[in-house]
Amino acid sequence: MTASPGYADRPWLGRLTAAQLAPVTPPPSVLDAFRAAVARAPRHPAVAYFDGRLSYAETDALSDAVAGHLAARGVRRGDRVAVMLQNTPHFVLAVLAAWKAGAIVVPLNPMYKSREVRHILRDSGAAALVCDARAWPAYLREAVRDSAVHTALTAHDTDFQTRDDVRVLGPGRDPQAAAATAGPTATLPAIPRQNHPDLPVHHAAAGAAPGPGVADLTTVARQGRPAPPHPGFAAADTALISYTSGTSGTPKGAMNPHGALSYNAVRQVTGHPVPEGAVYFALAPLFHITGIVCELAACFANAGTLALAHRFDAGAVLDAFLEHRPAYTVGPATAFMALAAHPAATPDHFASFRVISSGGAPLPPALVERLRADFGFYLRNGYGLTECTAPCASVPPHLEAPVDPVSGTLSVGVPGADTLVRILDEHGAEVPFGESGEIAVRGPQVVPGYWGLPDDTAKAFPDGELRTGDVGFMDRDGWLYVVDRKKDMINASGFKVWPREVEDVLYTHPAVREAAVVGVPDPYRGESVKAYVSLRPGASVEPGELSAYCAERIAAYKYPRQVEVLPVLPKTTSGKILRRELRERG
Template identity: 75%
Template sequence: MTDPAPDPPAPAAAGGSPYAARPWLGLLSAAQLAPVAPPASVLDAFRAAVARAPERAALAYFDGRVGYAEADALSDSLAGYLAGRGVRRGDRVAVMLQNTPHFVLAVLGAWKAGAVVVPVNPMYKSAETRHVLGDSGAVVLVCEDGAWGGCPAEAVRGTAVRTVLTARPTDFQTRNDPRTLPPPAVPAAAAPGADAPVDLVSVARQGHPAPPDPRFASDDIALISYTSGTSGTPKGAMNPHGAITYNAVRQVTGHPIAEGAGYFVLAPLFHITGLVCELAACLVNAGTLLLTRRFDAGTVLDAFLEHRPAYTIGPATAFTALAAHPAATREHFASFQVVSSGGAPLPPALVARLRADFGVHLRNGYGLTECTAPCASVPAHREAPVDPGSGTLSVGVPGAQTLVRIIDERGAEVPLGQTGEIAVRGPQVVPGYWGLPDATARTFPDGELRTGDVGFMDADGWLYVVDRKKDLIIASGFKVWPREVEDVLYTHPAVREAAVVGVPDPYRGETVKAYVSLRPGAHAEPSALVAYCAERLAAYKYPRQVEVLPVLPQTTSGKILRRELRERG
């Protein structure tokens, strides 16, 4: 255990800073106000859970169970195998999996080998995956066996990946739900420069001796989590072990749930929310992580009844789908003590509907990859207010050891109630981006995260997020930068100009729309352009709408005016 995390220093402000006074402290419970002493690493939290409850189920996957002691032994063997393959402290291991037990075992095994985990979205296509693998310098890739013959095998070309482990989603269960099964696996073959894939579970059951304990310190990097920067190029945020355990412990103390409770994985584990608020918080509380591979509303509702979870967190779109499912009843949600939402704006109407129809109090939260998931949330004993002027639901309040300020374009604080950029300082803020010192200096001046999100704080300390700077699109909780989509459109032989904007969508919050003009004499149907992008981009990135215009609006200097296109809708 480490000493309690100290309060972050408050920047000096002429005449006194209303934010440094932390008006939100009056809204916190005694447990939320108390200092915490998180474990130095997530691995320490896991080992403590193994010692406390070795026979308790650590993982539940449909009808399958993996106990804490078994997960410890399986991940030991994986770590020993990786060490035998030359993986050393600080090497990067990319994990490109859905919400299955393999994800957890791969992450634990990588950490036991001393490695840094690089979560990779399994919806990524080849170019997106190759960038993450190449930029991180990953030497190992873990992916599903049914996916290996496609995107991953192509993406490892020219990267440092030499070892590949594959996973069968049907492992760890005795009855298979056809809604969650992947396409049949193709025979595994080696990609150029990498060895032939090896089955992860087979390796885990071979009993390889674990390497020596890496003895991580709290400032050792646990994850390189890729997000999009202002240029649209994905950047790797370096999440330290201590930042993860700090937020995980705060999740447990802030939302009191009995040790050993069920944590349902609604947010994907490859996303920082899933890794911290579900996986790490579950391990800190020696709970059982409840998994269903991918989101399917019917399957999730069945799992709610089977496992009776106490906690879950996910995007608003998931709760919208659950509420709309014809089989949903109040009994499906009866076991929950805490239900949270994050990653995208939460409509007040959805909160009201879940409460009225299902008895669920859906709590809001706010965070980024760069602050290791949450930096503000609604306290368990409070109701988030709605701003009467904008109708915006508050995302909650910062924690006792987190300082949130609202600043203007010059970095000066604005008065409470006024809008500006949200800036965050605290134990959960990452030290910077992998291999990008200039971007780090811009985004983390003096260690403070400049989020790029626009919001305000009221006199009581409630935080509201009302907009995003520039042109970032949030579709179903995922970040989409227009430039990345435009670059794909520009590779189409018929496209002359392209501009991408976010437009309102009742289900996804925002959806991606593209405007294009065509080359003289060329022809392309909007549906064909949508399909073209869908083949080259992750599902949440490609435009659902394409509109062809004779010419796109431009400034006198030739820059396309996205603002006018956004107003066009």
């Protein structure tokens, strides 16, 4: 008698292309991949920032000098360097420099406040901080007190452009003027910062503990200091300590190995029809694992050009699409909602792309079809976590993700050739195909654990397999579907309600731009369903209409008894809607 097929049979392999199935031999680190790109394409632009360009040779030399500065300041192999910046060339230089100095990068969300920064700096034991020049005197100088930080580098977001103007702010940009002033290897003028009033070197008062030494990153980068000897990373060495987004509690630092970054970067290149040297647009923030792997690392593995536009502004991003004509980007569903809602958006803005992917937040099927109808591109779904060093499932380039006919959930794709995904019950046993349970992942991209948290590591990674905390199911063809987070499940009169299912219904309403569903206390049901929505520009709808709309389409215990319309829903900088804040709002 033949046994029934199971997850170990990896039914998804039949969905993959030959390139996706072929074995890969990634370099030990992204730094090695970058240096290989420098060797074969030294004059090719590595970074494009509005009208400024940095070639691979220039980026290599500038990051060498920053690495030399860090080493001279006492940063050693295994030390942690926190990088708290928007999508600017300084971020790229800081990450490369930290790795060249043998350090571990700790990416920080630049929207964090003092308390959040203080927690991560102390938890990681960071020795250095790279941050915005305005944020340093405003609050970061105080945030580093009582931490191990002894060195700070500050950055001006108008550096590395040929014109020192307000282009980073987004509104009012002129893409025609930008195209006229941009060049493939623009020469960047020196911007003196040594005596800049915003950048005092910190001197402690008499009797006080000495503060960190402070310097301007751009000035340091142009001093021509040599880098320390090549650190010679092994694949198992830690490249990043990536703190989870904290949407559901205190952030934990996932230890992403160099080999995991390099593996996923190479798989991104081999799995997508993007030519070598292409432009990768950084729509996702680089401090997020999606941005640093799928944009920065994949771009360097492909000797491409990483196009940056500071922070997300829909108008500025659309202008940048016309200016740089990128072939690839990835971002959360909320970013594409904002782009689609912008009055200037046209199909031409997206015409250059070979692949456009979504990750980091649920992707409603209605949005995929709306984007295809209005702008002519197919938005490819994907699934990953910080603990998976970004992607562990994606939609193959020759296929489209199916929609589950029962729940209406869009598949997040299929696992990769070297990845094993299983669906488990509450006891850790596999459930049959088609049944929901916790998603578990094993593969070369899974991190070994959390920084300084052995108990949390043991719980989340039994025998090296990641228990994601996400609920989902897999069909017999290997398509993976993510239902929701375990902790977000609503118990209404004993019935389970997954917010994602209700949100997907709300997204089909023509007036709804964003939707989030939470459970709120109910004296009769225990919990009842409440929806928060924001509306598309020019749209109007009464809350009762949305409630009735859902009631016609899902079971009576699932539809939202309460609907509240907000101008915009709270989100992390990486685009995840913060259900926790909405629950606290009530």
